[in-house]
Amino acid sequence: MNKQCSAMAGTLESNDIFITITAVGGTDTSISLSSIVMNQFGEAIRAVVTQCMAQSGLKGVEVTVQDKGALECTIKARMETAIARFKEKM
Amino acid sequence: MRNRTFLFMPGNNPGMLASAQCLGADVVIFDLEDAVAQLEKDAARTLVSHALTELRPQGVGVTVRINGLDTPYWQADMQAVVAAGTDFVMVPKIESAEQVLQVAEAIESARQKHAITAPVKALAIIETPLGIENAYAIASASKTLHGILLGAEDFTASMGAQRTAEGAEIAYARSRLLTACKAAGVLAIDTPFPFVSDLEGLEKDAAFAVQLGFDGKAVISPHHVHRVNQAFMPAPDKVNWARRVMATARKASEEGKGAVSLDGMMIDLPIIKRAERILLLADA
Amino acid sequence: MKRKYISTIAAALRECGLKDGMTLSFHHHLRNGDHVVNMTMDAVAALGVKGITVACSSLFPVHEHLIEHIRTGVITGLDTDYMSGPLAKAITGGILPTPVIFRSHGGRPRAIGEGSLKIDIAVVAAPAVDAMGNITGTEGPSACGSLGYIIPDTQHAAKVIAVTDHVVEGGLARISIPHDVVDHVVVVDKIGDPAGIVSGSISLTRDPVALAIARNAQAVIKASGLLQDGFCYQTGAGGASLAASLFLREDMRAMKVHGGFLLGGITKYMVEMLEEGLFDNVFDVQCFDLSSVKSIAQNPRHVEISADTYANPNRKSNCVDFLDAVLLGGTEIDLDFNVNVTTDSNGNIIGGSGGHNDAAAGAKLTIIVAPLVRARLPIVVEKCTTLTTIGSTVDVLVTERGIAVNPARKELADRLRDARLPVCGIEDLHDQAVRMTGKPLAYERGDKVVGTMEYRDGTIVDHIYATKQSI
Numbered sequence: 001m002n003k004q005c006s007a008m009a010g011t012l013e014s015n016d017i018f019i020t021i022t023a024v025g026g027t028d029t030s031i032s033l034s035s036i037v038m039n040q041f042g043e044a045i046r047a048v049v050t051q052c053m054a055q056s057g058l059k060g061v062e063v064t065v066q067d068k069g070a071l072e073c074t075i076k077a078r079m080e081t082a083i084a085r086f087k088e089k090m
Numbered sequence: 091m092r093n094r095t096f097l098f099m100p101g102n103n104p105g106m107l108a109s110a111q112c113l114g115a116d117v118v119i120f121d122l123e124d125a126v127a128q129l130e131k132d133a134a135r136t137l138v139s140h141a142l143t144e145l146r147p148q149g150v151g152v153t154v155r156i157n158g159l160d161t162p163y164w165q166a167d168m169q170a171v172v173a174a175g176t177d178f179v180m181v182p183k184i185e186s187a188e189q190v191l192q193v194a195e196a197i198e199s200a201r202q203k204h205a206i207t208a209p210v211k212a213l214a215i216i217e218t219p220l221g222i223e224n225a226y227a228i229a230s231a232s233k234t235l236h237g238i239l240l241g242a243e244d245f246t247a248s249m250g251a252q253r254t255a256e257g258a259e260i261a262y263a264r265s266r267l268l269t270a271c272k273a274a275g276v277l278a279i280d281t282p283f284p285f286v287s288d289l290e291g292l293e294k295d296a297a298f299a300v301q302l303g304f305d306g307k308a309v310i311s312p313h314h315v316h317r318v319n320q321a322f323m324p325a326p327d328k329v330n331w332a333r334r335v336m337a338t339a340r341k342a343s344e345e346g347k348g349a350v351s352l353d354g355m356m357i358d359l360p361i362i363k364r365a366e367r368i369l370l371l372a373d374a
Numbered sequence: 375m376k377r378k379y380i381s382t383i384a385a386a387l388r389e390c391g392l393k394d395g396m397t398l399s400f401h402h403h404l405r406n407g408d409h410v411v412n413m414t415m416d417a418v419a420a421l422g423v424k425g426i427t428v429a430c431s432s433l434f435p436v437h438e439h440l441i442e443h444i445r446t447g448v449i450t451g452l453d454t455d456y457m458s459g460p461l462a463k464a465i466t467g468g469i470l471p472t473p474v475i476f477r478s479h480g481g482r483p484r485a486i487g488e489g490s491l492k493i494d495i496a497v498v499a500a501p502a503v504d505a506m507g508n509i510t511g512t513e514g515p516s517a518c519g520s521l522g523y524i525i526p527d528t529q530h531a532a533k534v535i536a537v538t539d540h541v542v543e544g545g546l547a548r549i550s551i552p553h554d555v556v557d558h559v560v561v562v563d564k565i566g567d568p569a570g571i572v573s574g575s576i577s578l579t580r581d582p583v584a585l586a587i588a589r590n591a592q593a594v595i596k597a598s599g600l601l602q603d604g605f606c607y608q609t610g611a612g613g614a615s616l617a618a619s620l621f622l623r624e625d626m627r628a629m630k631v632h633g634g635f636l637l638g639g640i641t642k643y644m645v646e647m648l649e650e651g652l653f654d655n656v657f658d659v660q661c662f663d664l665s666s667v668k669s670i671a672q673n674p675r676h677v678e679i680s681a682d683t684y685a686n687p688n689r690k691s692n693c694v695d696f697l698d699a700v701l702l703g704g705t706e707i708d709l710d711f712n713v714n715v716t717t718d719s720n721g722n723i724i725g726g727s728g729g730h731n732d733a734a735a736g737a738k739l740t741i742i743v744a745p746l747v748r749a750r751l752p753i754v755v756e757k758c759t760t761l762t763t764i765g766s767t768v769d770v771l772v773t774e775r776g777i778a779v780n781p782a783r784k785e786l787a788d789r790l791r792d793a794r795l796p797v798c799g800i801e802d803l804h805d806q807a808v809r810m811t812g813k814p815l816a817y818e819r820g821d822k823v824v825g826t827m828e829y830r831d832g833t834i835v836d837h838i839y840a841t842k843q844s845i
Contacts, residue, residue, distance in 0.1 A: 009133055014749055015105035037750050039720050040814035069749025072812055073144035074104040077137040084132065108747075108810070109583050112774040145810065312582030316589075373794075 007086035010070075010078035017070035019049075019063065019082040027059045035067035048072060052079035058086065091151055092116040092370060093306040094322040095315050096239070096279060098155070100125035101134040107141045110150065114315045116306070117151035122167055123158065123182055131163050135170050142174035153178035153213060159189055165196070172200035172210055178236060183244070184214035185221040187231035194234035210234075213279070217241030218248050222263050229274035237277025239308055240267050243284060253284060255291040257298070268302055280307040282314075289317060296321035322371050329372045335365035375505035378559045383537060384417040386558040387495065390533035392418065395425040396494035397453070399531060401524035402432035403499070403511060403660065407570025410499035410537050412439040413562065419448045427451030429491060431482060431523040431681070432728065435459030436570065444469050453491060455479050456726035465824055466723045468840040474825045476716060476838070479659070480685025480692065480732035481830040483526035487688060490832070496531035498524050498556075499565045500538040504546050507536065507553035511661075511678075512671035514540030516566045519640075519661025519670045521550040525680035528555040539565045548671060550678055573663045576641045578620070579613050586774040587614040587743050590795070591701055592621035594770055594777060597793035598739055598786060600698045601631055607653075608637040608694070608733050609701040611662045614743040618701050619643050626652050637684070637693050638729060640666040640676075648675060657693050659684040659729075685732035687831055694729070694736030701741050702730055702763075706755045709800055711765035711780050713742055714758040716827065719751050721759055721817055721841045723825065731763040732830050739769055739786075746773040751814065752807030754778075754800060759817055761827060761836040771800060778803050818842055 005023040012018050024030075031049055035042055049065055070078070097115035099106050101122045110118040120141070126134040138154060146152070154176045156167035160183070171179060181193050193212050201210055212235050216222060222245070229238060242253060242260045251259040260281065271278035280299035283292045296318045299307050307318050324332070339357050342350040350357050380386045398418070400411045411430055418426055424447045428440065431454065438460040443449045452474040457465065465474055477485060485491035498521070502513035511521040516539055528534050528551050536551075536559045579585065591614065595601055607622065609615045620643065626633065633653040636644045640658045642665030648656045649669075656676045661667045669676045685694045694700075705724065706714040713734070718724050734740040744753045753773065769786060771778040778800035779787040790797050808814075825838030 013103070013105065015108065016103075037814070039817055041750060041812065043815065044812050069751070070104060071108060071145065071750060071810060073140040074137065076144075077140040078133070080140075081133040081136045084136075109774065112586050113582050114586065313580070313585070315582075 005086065005089050007082050007089055009082035009085060012066060012068060014068050015070055015074070016068055017075050017078050018066040019078050021058070021082050021086045022062045022064070023060060024062045025060050029053050029059060029061055029063065031063045031065065033065045033067070035065075036069050037067070044072070045075060048075050049079060052076065052083065056083045058083065061086070093151065093277060094371065095318050096153065096306055096308040097312065097315055098125070098282070098308065098310050101138045101154070102126050102130050104137065104141075107137065108145060111147035113312045114319060115150060115309070117153055117178075118147060119153040119155050119180060119308070121155045122163070123155050131157065135163070135167055139170045139174040142171070142176060146175065151177050153180050155180040155182065158183045159192065168196050169200050169203070172197060172206060173204040175206065175208065176210065178211050178213050180213040180215060180239070182215045182241065183217055183221070184228055185216075185218055186224055187227040190214060190228055190231035190235055194232040197234055211236035213237050213239060215239045215241045216267060217244035219245070222266050225267050225270035226273060229270045229276050235276055237279055237305070238267060238271055239279040240264060240281040242281035255283075255285055255288060255295065257295065264302065268304060272303070277305045278303070280304040282308040282310040284310065286311045286313070289313070293317050293321065324368045324372050328368050332365035332368035332372075335361060336369065376559075378507045378553070378556060380558045380560055382417070383414055383535070383560050383562070384421055386535045386560050387414075387417060387421060389558060390495045390535065392421065392423055392495065394423055397427040397429055397492060399493040399496045399524075399527045400428070400430040401499065401521065401527070402430060402434070402456075403518040403521055403523060404516065404566040404571045406434040406436050407516070407567035408434065408436055408499060409564060409566045410497060411437055414497050414537070415440060415443050415448060419443055419446065424448055425450045427453060429453035429493060431479070432456035432726070433458070433461055435461075437461050441469065453477070454726065455482055456728045457723055458725055462723040466721065466838070466841050468822050468824055470824065473823045473837070475828060476726050476825050477828045478685070478727040478731050478830040479523070479681055479729040480687055480694065481828055481832065483681040483686045484688045484830065484832065486526045486530050487682070487686065493527055493531035495533045495535060496524065496527040498528065498534060498536045498551065500536040500551075501565065502540045502542050502546065503536050503538040503559050504542045507556040507559050508546055508549045509536050509551040509556065510546045510548050511550050512548055512667060513542060513546065514538070516540070516564070516568055516571060517667050518571050519667040520658045520678040522659035522678060522680045522684060525551060526682050526686075533557045535560060537562060537565055539563060572661060572667060575665075576611060576616065576663050579617050581613075583745055583774050584614040585617055587745065587772055588617035589621055590774070590777060591618045591741050591743050591772045592625060593793070593795055594741060594772060594790060595622065595699050595739065596625055597790050597795060598699070599789060600739055601625060601629065603632045604634045605631060606634040606637065606696050606698050607700070608697055608737070610703060611639045611641050613703070615701045615703060616641065616643065618743065619647075623647055623652065634696070635693070637697060638733070640670075642666065645669040645676070648673065657684070685729055685736070685830070687735075692736070694733045697733060697737035699739040699741065700733040700737040701743050702734060704742050704744055704753070706758045707742055707744070707753060707768070707771055707800075708755050708758045708765070709804060711768040711771070711800065712758045712761050713763040713765075713768055714760045715762045716825075717760040717838060719755070719759055719814070719817060721819060721839060723838060727762050731767065734763045734767040735830060740767060741770045741772055742768060743772050746775045746803060746807050747810055750811050752804065752811055754804040754807055756804070760838055764829065764835065771803065773803060775806060776803050
């Protein structure tokens, strides 16, 4: 895998979520999350992102998530797009 | 289902997708074509698919405008949106009966592949001179085709004409399309009024579309929806007439009578259908 | 003539006998363009005085400046009807040693009148003053129109200082506050920034969801049967609330209804309705734009009212009691129709009642307008984070996805259903919201009390707690 590999999806607009997946080497997946509804949905967002990454089969990546109040279907959609774009670049 | 207004909504905007059903339009069109940049075609397709599957708009017809048959995106679009359960697939730049058949076939194979039992219909956009020339052939090409929208912006560009609020430059295209649709028995949908802040012009344009006999009208701004719906509101005397027709028909049916007349006119099936349509539009 | 004139704010404060522990009061008619509160507290600090309670009818981002005075102990108490911006954030974080007293626009003059809010010195930002010391809000570079919120203060405070940037030599055309309550007049370069005081033009929202809500709200009013001659109405100055007034105008024209009064914060749309003859009067406790400032100066039917007249429940009558319908906002509404306009769902202070619980209590029909979901947060919650307005005074919640009617208003619900409006239970709206967003985790309250919620009649209905983490 190209170590500089990085893909993005989504926007920072209200109701959207901005996802960046970057190759960092190794086998771990780290997730850093910020959200305007962190108190209420931080756990739920992390769970969805974790599950999407688990299903993706990607390893050794850092996922940065900036949430602006996206509904779950939007999070899933943006994750799906970011993962597909990342895989295309690999 | 009423089909007075067809509202275009950008397909890559999560906030707008969520509120699609609240804007008063009878049908919403999630747009994967002109409203989405090339680099975001994949993102929009995925977003709309998830939105349709998990956050299905209630009480409105759902259409997705996929990318044109001349692009590398349309087949993936077709698969995704049929699988996600759209009511209609709207295809731009249709110019021939062959293309309609191609679309119909793609819809059918997508339905089978994803085990979709509910019907999925096609809406074609005619927006080129050749499309207008082939209007009747397009309109009568397939049972899967439910209606045709006139795309005046691209059409006037191809014609080298200037798009105006009064619309003299699209008069022929409108009439030709309308006639073809009526002859083939498919929905005729008028082109959107492109001047977003000219609400007076919009009202005139919508009234004209209704007068010509269009079944519905596309709109490009949520601010246009209410006025276009209003334009389709039948006049009070028409509503009264329709009520009387239905009452007469009901009474005749109860009394076991066959043919009845009202005001010297036979109440036959076409008359009843017209009355039903008026009452549906009037929400009465 | 100018015997009340004194050179500086500091000198005026000294003359008034400023001491540690006093209560100073201010109005918020200059809104986020105000300079007077900050200037005055700078002067207090320079005089070495500490322990002051600042009783300002509302505090805005511009009052961030006061944080420094809180840190140094110059200010040890706040008393207000509304608070926003960095100051609100700092207060939520717990920098003030005593809880802020949050009142309503009607409760504040009630407290002043009955003596529970004792004002030692009222400092009046005065857009224009004449030689005698008469004050008006309708002239001058910092004109703000109505001065209604400070009128009760000037009638009860021990001392009154007017701070102005515009001295009128030839006498005033209109007088809001007469010279006989004024102790001192100070002239400064600028009492405020005009751009922050009034808007050049309040623009109507373009948000289609807000418009859909506004349309629904007016449909509720129409179906309620209240839209008849003599109709009295109050609404907000932005968003769905403001847009709804345009739909009201359409209906009043079509139905040929002649209204009684428009009330509250006034914008050009209300002025236009008055000038069109749709209403007898505008009763103005705050001007939001240049159009309303001009109108209050020129049109006798556009009347300045004090906060007492507006909403003090202890008066023989008050304007909100005559309201037929009012449109209000909210950050949260719970299953009992209680409304929160003071904090967000994270417990951060973002506002306050203002006239909210007053108008809700007085109006025959109280309508809360709000989108069902705001950036993944449901508007309908099980229990409000903070209680600003009591549920029994709230009749209807109008969202873009449905209308909930307070179960106590069965006849109203029937009327709305007969008019084919999308009526449902508030629990249904709650469920619908949660289905869209997922179930939010409960906000975890901190322990320190940073605010006391005093309802308009003086009862304490809730407290505000410091947040565990500030967002």
